[in-house]
Amino acid sequence: MNENLFTPFMVPTFLGLPAVVPIILFPTLLFPTSKHLITNRLIIIQRNLVQLIMKQMMTIHSTKGQTWSLMLMSLIIFIAATNLLGLLPHSFTPTTQLSMNLAMAIPLWAGTVITGLRFKTKNSLAHFLPQGTPTPLIPMLVVIETISLFIQPVALAVRLTANITAGHLLMHLIGSATLALLTASFLATSLTLVLLVLLTILEMAVALIQAYVFTLLVSLYLHDNT
Amino acid sequence: MLSRVVLSTTSTVAPSLKNAAFLSPGVLQATRTFHTGQPHLAPVPPLPEYGGKVRYGLIPEEFFQFLYPKTGVTGPYVLGTGLILYALSKEIYVISAETFTAMSLIGIMVYGIKKYGPSVAEFADKLNEQKLAQLEEVKQASIQQIQNAIDMEKSQQALTQKRHYLFVVQREKETVAKCIADLKLLAKKAQAQPVM
Numbered sequence: 001m002n003e004n005l006f007t008p009f010m011v012p013t014f015l016g017l018p019a020v021v022p023i024i025l026f027p028t029l030l031f032p033t034s035k036h037l038i039t040n041r042l043i044i045i046q047r048n049l050v051q052l053i054m055k056q057m058m059t060i061h062s063t064k065g066q067t068w069s070l071m072l073m074s075l076i077i078f079i080a081a082t083n084l085l086g087l088l089p090h091s092f093t094p095t096t097q098l099s100m101n102l103a104m105a106i107p108l109w110a111g112t113v114i115t116g117l118r119f120k121t122k123n124s125l126a127h128f129l130p131q132g133t134p135t136p137l138i139p140m141l142v143v144i145e146t147i148s149l150f151i152q153p154v155a156l157a158v159r160l161t162a163n164i165t166a167g168h169l170l171m172h173l174i175g176s177a178t179l180a181l182l183t184a185s186f187l188a189t190s191l192t193l194v195l196l197v198l199l200t201i202l203e204m205a206v207a208l209i210q211a212y213v214f215t216l217l218v219s220l221y222l223h224d225n226t
Numbered sequence: 227m228l229s230r231v232v233l234s235t236t237s238t239v240a241p242s243l244k245n246a247a248f249l250s251p252g253v254l255q256a257t258r259t260f261h262t263g264q265p266h267l268a269p270v271p272p273l274p275e276y277g278g279k280v281r282y283g284l285i286p287e288e289f290f291q292f293l294y295p296k297t298g299v300t301g302p303y304v305l306g307t308g309l310i311l312y313a314l315s316k317e318i319y320v321i322s323a324e325t326f327t328a329m330s331l332i333g334i335m336v337y338g339i340k341k342y343g344p345s346v347a348e349f350a351d352k353l354n355e356q357k358l359a360q361l362e363e364v365k366q367a368s369i370q371q372i373q374n375a376i377d378m379e380k381s382q383q384a385l386t387q388k389r390h391y392l393f394v395v396q397r398e399k400e401t402v403a404k405c406i407a408d409l410k411l412l413a414k415k416a417q418a419q420p421v422m
Contacts (some may be wrong), residue, residue: 038358041350048353090326177325196330
């Protein structure tokens with residue numbers, strides 16, 4: 001039972017070739033496009049969902065903020081699809097790799113900061129000092145706000161990585177526990193039930209996408225509109 | 227896809243047609259021929275409306291039909307059970323932690339699809355029909371507008387006809403009557419002359 005628990009998270013290579021590239025590109029096959037007005041049910045449902053999410057997320061922004069809609073919508077669709085596909089057995093989830101999440105988080109966050117600094121310099125610099133602070137606290141508070149600003153991309157990336165990795169690991173461990181207890185016939189059924197519940201909760205990994213894009217959205221909102 | 231919407235509406239209107247609709251795609255499937263003659267791009271051969279029928283979401287119906295003459299109804303199921311037991315006993319498929327993950331995931335998916343599948347499909351069809359109904363409404367409004375314009379044009383033409391009658395024809399009648407009166411006067415004068 002000396003199982004290597006790292007194996008689900010190893011970047012897959014096939015005969016020395018990185019197989020991770022087709023794996024990252026695979027969700028694009030699941031979202032077809034059609035040039036017809038009346039399409040099949042899959043496209044209708046997907047289009048409806050994307051419209052719903054877009055209405056929910058992008059209406060709070062100004063015109064300049066809404067130029068980011070394509071980026072944010074494709075981001076949320078990609079992360080949702082990748083996380084859901086990772087629930088299948090023996091599959092690899094790219095979002096478990098910190099490298100990929102950092103590669104997603106840092107450019108997007110930097111984009112919002114630079115946009116804010118470029119077009120509304122005074123406003124974005126004013127974010128470093130909350131309103132109504134007593135004067136002796138100002139230097140310390142500026143340092144703290146700077147730190148909290150620079151920790152935003154790291155927090156975004158690590159949040160996503162940790163959640164998905166922890167979920168996968170937990171499912172794997174509970175599955176192996178069920179397997180081990182099967183011979184003892186002891187609470188095996190209750191553990192499978194727990195696994196089931198955990199799985200449905202893990203399917204709230206989709207909620208994590210919401211969290212991801214939403215936090216990004218909030219930062220964009222703050223940087224552009226305020 | 228348009229025909230699927232038409233089919234769904236006709237099935238509510240004429241239920242006897244519903245069975246006929248399900249036969250035709252299968253017939254089309256059976257008559258598809260491959261690699262006969264030169265390939266040509268146009269006219270595009272018609273694609274079937276529905277995909278092939280599938281049992282248990284994985285195995286095509288044709289497989290069961292293929293085995294039926296030799297092994298009857300239970301044939302494919304015995305074959306499937308044998309294959310699964312063979313794979314398990316020879317450890318071709320190893321039961322591991324991921325087996326339970328797969329079992330629970332598939333269980334949840336099947337439960338979700340069975341419970342919410344038809345309502346989601348209905349919702350999607352309704353969205354399609356709404357789109358079509360909107361466009362149909364625009365088309366009907368446009369036709370109605372043109373019809374109204376035609377009617378108005380006709381009434382305008384009738385009015386001009388009336389005017390034509392009133393002014394031109396009446397005047398013609400008057401001039402003709404005047405002409406006749408003048409001629410009568412002249413005739414009378416001419417009659418009066420030779421007397422002199």
